[in-house]
Amino acid sequence: MKKLVAGVDRLLAIVGGVALIAGGIIALAWHYDAPWARETLSRFDRARIAELPDQGWWVPALAVCAGVSVVVALLLLVGNFSPRTTGTASVIEVPHFSAHVDLSAIASGVAAELADFPGVRRARGTAIDDRGMPTIAVSVYAAADFDVVAFTALADARAAFVAESLSGAYVATRIQLHVDKRK
Incomplete structure (x- = not known):
């Protein structure tokens, strides 16, 4: 928003x-x-x-x-x-040169990596503007018998990797986990 x-x-x-x-x-x-x-x-x-x-x-x-x-x-x-999508983030800004990365592609890549985890049904990533902060938002949908502890460690590692990769930019990473109800 x-x-x-x-x-x-x-x-x-x-x-x-x-x-x-x-x-x-x-x-x-x-x-x-x-x-x-x-x-x-x-x-x-x-x-x-x-x-x-x-x-x-x-x-x-x-x-x-x-x-x-x-x-x-x-x-x-x-x-x-209105769509809150954001396009790119600037990772390097020096006189006469700047480098930008496509945050949507990074969000899709993180979602694809998290989708390979056992028990994950699907994952979707998008780049949004959350109150002025570019944010990589990934929504993960998983089965009820899912290993949350191992997934949390993987998600934390992916978020740390994104933060390290974009060390010159102010970009947040948000991973939302939606687990099915037990029947």
């Missing part, structure tokens, strides 16, 4: 959560006859609030709010579900 999208998601979740908690506290306080809640809510003119939907500006304002909400929701969906 991109940093901006993650930040907007968190900000909206915090604002929505605080608004819901505040609304709940006010509703509970009113229900249990808290003096400050009764006094605050008695200041509102009920007749004027009931007349709001009859005003001429109400329908256009509602339409604008609905339109803005739809656009923001679509932007959040596109931002959250």
Whole structure:
């Protein structure tokens, strides 16, 4: 996930959560006859609030709010579900020369090596951008009677090899293991 999208998601979740908690506290306080809640809510003119939907500006304002909400929701969906793939990583950067490696090919190679382990049904590797950090992500699917300890040692060795091979680049390695449920 991109940093901006993650930040907007968190900000909206915090604002929505605080608004819901505040609304709940006010509703509970009113229900249990808290003096400050009764006094605050008695200041509102009920007749004027009931007349709001009859005003001429109400329908256009509602339409604008609905339109803005739809656009923001679509932007959040596109931002959250857009591909996070990354292409290359720079391993050497000196004046007049730079060397880049294809992270997708490395991820596929690591996945192919891990797929050969006994008990692994399949492995898939891809290069993603995880909050600004190029990441080699490998998903491994294995049977329930699988040797997790030996596989973990192999996965750790592959991750160390990738880190050593890309020693000039900031690249993370993530290996996710999905083990079938026992029947």
